[in-house]
Amino acid sequence: MPLVDVYADVDFSSLLAQDLIVCTYSAGSNKLLLNDGTGDFTLVEGAFDDPTVENHPFTITATLLDANGDGHIDVFFTNWIYGTKNSLFLGDGEGNFEYKPLENYALERQGGNQAMAYLPGSARVGTLAADFNGDGHTDLYFIDGQNDGASALWLNNGTGSFTKKDDLVQRPEEKAFSAVAVDVDSDGDMDLFIAHYDSTCVLYINDGSGHFTYQTKDGTTSETPVDFHSTVRKWNDIVAADFDGDGSMDFFVSTLYGRDPSILFMNNGDGTFHARNITADIDSHSANDISQGLFNYGSMYVAVDIDQDGDGKVLSLFSILEPFIVGMTDTRTHTHVPPHS
Numbered sequence: 065m066p067l068v069d070v071y072a073d074v075d076f077s078s079l080l081a082q083d084l085i086v087c088t089y090s091a092g093s094n095k096l097l098l099n100d101g102t103g104d105f106t107l108v109e110g111a112f113d114d115p116t117v118e119n120h121p122f123t124i125t126a127t128l129l130d131a132n133g134d135g136h137i138d139v140f141f142t143n144w145i146y147g148t149k150n151s152l153f154l155g156d157g158e159g160n161f162e163y164k165p166l167e168n169y170a171l172e173r174q175g176g177n178q179a180m181a182y183l184p185g186s187a188r189v190g191t192l193a194a195d196f197n198g199d200g201h202t203d204l205y206f207i208d209g210q211n212d213g214a215s216a217l218w219l220n221n222g223t224g225s226f227t228k229k230d231d232l233v234q235r236p237e238e239k240a241f242s243a244v245a246v247d248v249d250s251d252g253d254m255d256l257f258i259a260h261y262d263s264t265c266v267l268y269i270n271d272g273s274g275h276f277t278y279q280t281k282d283g284t285t286s287e288t289p290v291d292f293h294s295t296v297r298k299w300n301d302i303v304a305a306d307f308d309g310d311g312s313m314d315f316f317v318s319t320l321y322g323r324d325p326s327i328l329f330m331n332n333g334d335g336t337f338h339a340r341n342i343t344a345d346i347d348s349h350s351a352n353d354i355s356q357g358l359f360n361y362g363s364m365y366v367a368v369d370i371d372q373d374g375d376g377k378v379l380s381l382f383s384i385l386e387p388f389i390v391g392m393t394d395t396r397t398h399t400h401v402p403p404h405s
Contacts, residue, residue, distance in 0.1 A: 087123040098159050114151050129193040129202040131224035142191045194245040194254040197274030207240045215240040232276050238263050244304045246313050259299035259317050264291040281337040297324045
């Protein structure tokens, strides 16, 4: 039975109904299901077949973007296992997709000449889509959780052809495990906040042209690599949201394996942040569920005002050993609410 992720983000067929992409993790091609508007779905055979491979397994994320500027949604699939290719499919707005080869976009990196199709290596965590250089085209930032310094920003020329931006570099020892693209300084462009596995967090501030400087949580900026926060942890997931309602973007960063508490970085609104450790024993089992995840093995989180009272909550959606909701916390009052049985 294949492991799958399901996305219901967009109308691919102009029927004013949300369709589904099913990302296959174990074997077979990814799937497209079109919604007729009543909740009945039709499988589009071969919608995401890659003509260069027999099967297209191990997809970890589907990133939606307009890669070629025609106004239609395209799909970029990021694959987890080394040797399985990333792939780009261009949509026509009617539910049809055309495979676009990526092999000719080469990237020089340790271990040999790799192509964008295989970037970012053997443990691809995901891909961010945003216009990072202000030219109106959607660019891609690849998150690599295995290879040192292999995460990279690729700029789109507007036709779906991408060029690596060489001056946005990581330190060699850094393995990005999670990243978010948000406007941290409220200047109208996309900045990058990145959490590294067994290392530190880094904040890149964008000047709007795609030139980035590093910033610490104390507001110090640098053209050379500096840590946002000096604490070294096995960082896992990032949630960016305005948790205290002051109009500034905050960051909740979780950790793996339950060895360290998660941290909430609160934006002071003046370019500086202060940090709060987040811990809570939700189920009275002597384990800090909100920081560790159920059975101490890490969780993924989203920000949602689940009770619609106007303030921010962090909701734990997934634990590797138990894939269901395990609890939430009100980040203003630090009140921790267990899930309903």
